[in-house]
Amino acid sequence: MNVLEIIVPDLPESVIDASISLWHKKPGDKINVDEVLVEIETDKVIIEIPAIANGILEKIVEDKGSTVKSNQVIGLIKKIESSNNNYDYKDHQKDEIIDQQKEKKNNIVNFKDDVKKEKNDTLSPSTRRLIAEHDLNISDVKNSNFNKNINELKNILQNQLKDKKTKIQHYTNNDRVEKRVPMTRLRKRIAERLIDAKNNTAMLTTFNEVNMQPIINIRKQYGDFFEKTHGVRLGFMSFYVKAVVESLKKYPEINAFIDGNDIIYHNYFDINIAISTSRGLVTPVINDINFMSVADIEKKIIELAAKGQNGKLKVQELTGGNFTITNGGVFGSLMSTPIINPPQSAILGIHAIKDRPMAVKGEIMILPMSYLALSYDHRLVDGRESVGFLVKIKELLENPIRLLLEI
Structure with a gap:
C-alpha cells in the first residue's frame, strides 16, 4: 500500500481561495475511486473532490471550515490495490481493533493507578x-x-x-x-455585492402593473399541447424573458453598464435569472437568450434551478450577464424594490398575480394583475428610458401575439 494526497483542484481564475464545507468520509472509512470525498465552497459554487483511488481515508489534513487554495493538500488516502482490496481492508480493521484494545488497557491501568493514589x-x-x-x-x-x-x-x-x-x-x-x-462564503459575497450596489450606484425604482389574463388564457388553451410537444410546462417566466429582450432592443441604455468614464453597450442579450437556494441567492446566466425558443427557455430555467438547489452550478454559468430578472412572486411578494446586480445598470422584479378591481373603459372588472418593478442606475438610465422600458414590457405581455411577431 502507498499513500496518495487529496489535493484542491485548480480554482477558477477569479477565485483566490475556498473553504471546506463538508467531508463525506472520516478517517478510517473505506472509499472507492470517483466517490465524492469532500466539498469545497467558493464565492460562487461548490466543488466536489472525488477519490482518485480505492482505499482508506488515512487522514484529514484540513477540516471543515478551513480556508484552502489551489493544489493544497487537504487529506491522505491509503491506497489499496483492487486485487487485494478485501484483505487489506480487513487488516486495517484488525489494526484499528488492536489500537482500541491497547487504549482500553491503558485506561484500565490509569484507573488502577488512580485507585492506588486514593487508597486512603x-x-x-x-x-x-x-x-x-x-x-x-x-x-x-x-x-x-x-x-x-x-x-x-x-x-x-x-x-x-x-x-x-x-x-x-x-x-x-x-x-x-x-x-x-x-457566514458562508456565498453569503459574505452576496453581502459584499449588495453593499457595492448600494454605495456605487444612483439606484432608484419605477413601477408599473400588467394584466396577465392574456398569458393565462394562452397557458390554459395551449399548455397541455405545449407540454406534450416539448416535454416541459409552459410557465410565465419565458414570456417575461421574451418581453425583456424586446424592450432591451428598444432601450439599449438598460443593456449597458458604466466602466470608469465609458459606457459599454452590448449588442447581445445574456439574461440572469435569480434563483433562491438553501445556500443563498444565485443568478445563473442564459447566454444569447434572444435566439432561444419559449420551450428552450423553459427547459434552461428548470435546469439551472435544479443545479442551483443542488449546488451543481458551474462557474461559467454564474459569470457574466447584462440584465437580471428576479421573481419575488413565487414567495407571495406583491411589490418590492430589487437591488441591481453589479455591474449591470438595471434589474426587473416581477411579483405575485392577484385578482384586483380595475377600471376598463369606464367599467369595473376583476383582473389578474401583477406589479412590475425596475430598479436602475440613474447615472446611466433616465426616467424616460426606465418608464418606457416597463411600458414596453406591459404592452407585450398584454398582447403576447406581438412577442411572436417581434413587433
Whole structure:
C-alpha cells in the first residue's frame, strides 16, 4: 500500500481561495475511486473532490471550515490495490481493533493507578458508584465529616440533586438563547455585492402593473399541447424573458453598464435569472437568450434551478450577464424594490398575480394583475428610458401575439 494526497483542484481564475464545507468520509472509512470525498465552497459554487483511488481515508489534513487554495493538500488516502482490496481492508480493521484494545488497557491501568493514589480515601466503592451515577461533586462528600453514616450521605446527595435540578430547570425555562454561526462564503459575497450596489450606484425604482389574463388564457388553451410537444410546462417566466429582450432592443441604455468614464453597450442579450437556494441567492446566466425558443427557455430555467438547489452550478454559468430578472412572486411578494446586480445598470422584479378591481373603459372588472418593478442606475438610465422600458414590457405581455411577431 502507498499513500496518495487529496489535493484542491485548480480554482477558477477569479477565485483566490475556498473553504471546506463538508467531508463525506472520516478517517478510517473505506472509499472507492470517483466517490465524492469532500466539498469545497467558493464565492460562487461548490466543488466536489472525488477519490482518485480505492482505499482508506488515512487522514484529514484540513477540516471543515478551513480556508484552502489551489493544489493544497487537504487529506491522505491509503491506497489499496483492487486485487487485494478485501484483505487489506480487513487488516486495517484488525489494526484499528488492536489500537482500541491497547487504549482500553491503558485506561484500565490509569484507573488502577488512580485507585492506588486514593487508597486512603474514606469513600467506599458503593459510595463512589452512587456519586458517579448521579454525576455529583465528590469533594463535597469528602469534606462532609459524615462518619460513614449512609443516611447522612443520602442527605448530601439529595441536596446536591436539588441544586442540580434547580439549575437545569432555570436553564430550560430560559428562551433567550442565542447562536453564533460563521457566514458562508456565498453569503459574505452576496453581502459584499449588495453593499457595492448600494454605495456605487444612483439606484432608484419605477413601477408599473400588467394584466396577465392574456398569458393565462394562452397557458390554459395551449399548455397541455405545449407540454406534450416539448416535454416541459409552459410557465410565465419565458414570456417575461421574451418581453425583456424586446424592450432591451428598444432601450439599449438598460443593456449597458458604466466602466470608469465609458459606457459599454452590448449588442447581445445574456439574461440572469435569480434563483433562491438553501445556500443563498444565485443568478445563473442564459447566454444569447434572444435566439432561444419559449420551450428552450423553459427547459434552461428548470435546469439551472435544479443545479442551483443542488449546488451543481458551474462557474461559467454564474459569470457574466447584462440584465437580471428576479421573481419575488413565487414567495407571495406583491411589490418590492430589487437591488441591481453589479455591474449591470438595471434589474426587473416581477411579483405575485392577484385578482384586483380595475377600471376598463369606464367599467369595473376583476383582473389578474401583477406589479412590475425596475430598479436602475440613474447615472446611466433616465426616467424616460426606465418608464418606457416597463411600458414596453406591459404592452407585450398584454398582447403576447406581438412577442411572436417581434413587433
